Amino acid sequence: MILKQLYIFFSLGSGKSKEMYQNSSEPLSNPAYFTIEGLSDIPGLWFPIFIVFLFIYLIIILGNASIFCVVSCNSHLHTPMYFFLMNLSVMDIAYTSTILPKLLNMLVTKNNTISFWGCIYQMYFFLAMACAEVLLLTSMAYDRYVAICHPLHYVILMSLKKSAGLAMTAWTIGFVDPSGHAVLISKLSFCTSNLINHFFCDVIPLLKISCSDNSKVELINYLEGGLILSAAFMLTLVSYIFIISTIMKIKSAEGRRKAFSTCSSHLTCVVIFYGTIICLYMRPTTSYTPKYDKFIALLYAVLVPVLNPVIYSLKNQEIKSAFVKLKTKLV
Template sequence: MDDQYVGNVSDFIIQGFSDMGRLQFPICITLLMVYLVILMGNATVLLVILLDSHLHTPMYIFLLNLSFLDISLTSNIIPNLINSLIREHRNISFKGCMVQMYSFLVLTCTEFVLLTVMAYDRYIAICFPLKYVFQMSRKVCILFLCEVWIYGFLNPTAYLVLISKLSFCKSNTIDHIFCDLSALLKLSCTDTTTVEILNYLEGSVVTFNTFTLTVTSYIFIISAILKIKSLEGRHKAFSTCASHLTCVVISYLTIISLYMRPTSTYSPKQDKFFALLYIMLIPLLNPIIYTLKNKEFHAALKRLIHFDGFFHF
């Protein structure tokens, strides 16, 4: 099916990196290696937190969910991308494309709301340490997670309904690495104003609210840390939230570069780069950022390796 096709489509072709010529094989190997590292890193975090009862606290339960999200986000796109480079089979059904787009939006939305909840968790831990056990009890933690996941699944539903009703007759070739919202809108031969307005409104609401709540939490956190007299105390307090803050900064920078701009400024090469950055860099860095200097996690990992102190739930 070429670019002169008239009528709706039954499937799409993901352009990916098919125009990279001889670079396709090195790209494929790189993607595969990074994907395996992402799986191993996040699976390790999941396994250690699940098996060690010492880590069954809100901070680590939230981190467990973050690792699951990172595995899901990467697995939603990268295996198909690698397969297209190996087999040169770049077709994806219309339904498959809608599922991939919806899954990406669900996982992205859920992750940003989860990062906001994690910021609130650090705010309570640092600003109200004596009340932490009560204000962030297991019941409250589970309630937060239920709200995070429900919101994540419901928020992008309108996109799925509106996009699935569009007519795609300009082309069936998506010049992207997956069924991305912006790339799909460029292929539609019907009016996409409603979807674009929804994109700006929903994107602005989710991004603004989560960003504002996160920033507010950190204003109070930094204020509380500065009041600590000892340098060692300040360092210890800051180290508990430095990893989360790093993750938040990287996540917001990449997602804003991807979506918070007019579709007229859509650039395939630029969007592929930022999408790959978000899909692979963040899931790759999160396990390192959160566990590199985490003594509790290191101790739990050692117990797992030596099969000592586990299964005491």
Template sequence: MALVNQGNISEFFIQGFSDNIELRLSLFIVFLSIYLFILLGNLIVILVISVNSHLHTPMYLFLLNLSINDISSTTNILPNLLHILFTQQKNITFLGCMTQLYIFMFLVSDEYILLAIMAYDRYVAICDPLHYIERMTQKHCTQLITASLAVSLLDPIPHTVFISELSYCSSHVIDYIFCDVVPLQKLSCSDTFNVELLTYIEGTLVVFNCFLLTLISYVFIILAILKIKSSKGRKKAFSTCASHLICVIIFYGTLISLYVRPTANYYPKRDKFFALLYIVLIPMLNPLIYTLKNREFQSAFNKLSTNYSFFPKGTIKTQMKI
């Protein structure tokens, strides 16, 4: 896929945050600490699920892929942002910017499809438990994950091509923290109607359908839980999907704040904040939310740490309290 631009732009400059050196160094330390925490938390999830055969179930298989997605999405943006904060070298090549845009959109697409699949998994587990093993086989789960990756790889291509063909004839400074669709649209001096139209079409066909599938799944889940007579049974049933529901609310809340509005309502300072919520908060919270009260995962982690001495025994419990 050839990426060209009509304005012969060789590079952009990402504005990032304040030029104040003390604030930059403080932000660098904060973001570096968060990045390392995200890597550690999600790598623990991947490692524990990978080596423990008891966790090779659909729910944990999807969680493993979600952790891989979180590491990838954070690594796509935070190291470059850290480099900007530390060195004040804000330039990024045109090809590098388009690559970052494509990877970002690919990983966002993969995440909302994964969350929809996980909602379906919880729906089957609660509403049709007798057929769960039959319907959620390892082969079926692998097919769902493969389909998610295939759709996500194809989905950003039209956006990336259209954005790359826009003319950038005035400022080359992106007043944002990474290369994203809306800031690049605002920077362009050519007509962006095709990009905006494509965004609304894609949002309707893919994002809305994933959201609708997730919403319908939870409507049936809630109705099924309400039919359980004992309060203990209702609490146990709800606990199996509470973590996922929290992640869904945070994920769609940040995306709606960023993208479900006219391009004219783009405000860099506000949008930088919401972008950070997606880039930093979600990958940081996901491993905590899914393992905080998960005794099965904690037991597997403690067994792993005891057998292989990767971490001191009880590390997972300490992390959960932070």
């Protein structure tokens, strides 16, 4: 049994077709493979979609890797704010890499199958990175709160050691939290269909094709996911209430502008990320509409990682200056 599961896992994207699965003697209640519907059923669109997503993926990799390199290579950027930004860049690369390479492979090979355990692992790592990013964004909000509301105590309250502890906590909880989802979903029966109406393996599309009782998975989705998401959102919201209140008390318009500019990039990313996550996950599976959910999933799975380096590069003068210095050294 262990050897069989290992074989299924390493066969992710190995070339099994939908017809081969359907002709298999494997019972549908324990499928060896799922078939992912993808983004479009129109044959003529596969090449433009492939080009667009290849371009987007390259931007995500190069943009976030550039942010990481610029921050790590400039000693004056070795502060908690930019330390969190480095972690955010790594998370964006990691969680888009759980879905986009497979999606690009499906577009090129026309092979939309994914092994059962490959699907479970893809779902798990995607949820892990998304959860870790939520907590990291919360830590970044707290960092901006301390910097603006308690500037004289910033060095004490936000030392690099404490920042590393917050980042490590985000990574740890991120990998622990979705393990319950993965275990419970791996035990479900899929006796009606193996077709996932999505462009990657996600919780809601998998629950829709399961014929088992999904109440436990939905309960853990609301309790664990809802608790972490709600707590992170409330902490972020409270941080920005204090931040905005402090900024409004600054007498000069120039002082208010400079203070707000230090957190505008983070606030923009928070609004986009939380907005799409809440719209997609915090609702019952009965309200699931595939086309709408694919669009929302594209926003937080693709748009947010693309925008993060762009937003921080355009709105942060220190990052701009660091880019120029690094370019000068390289030339």
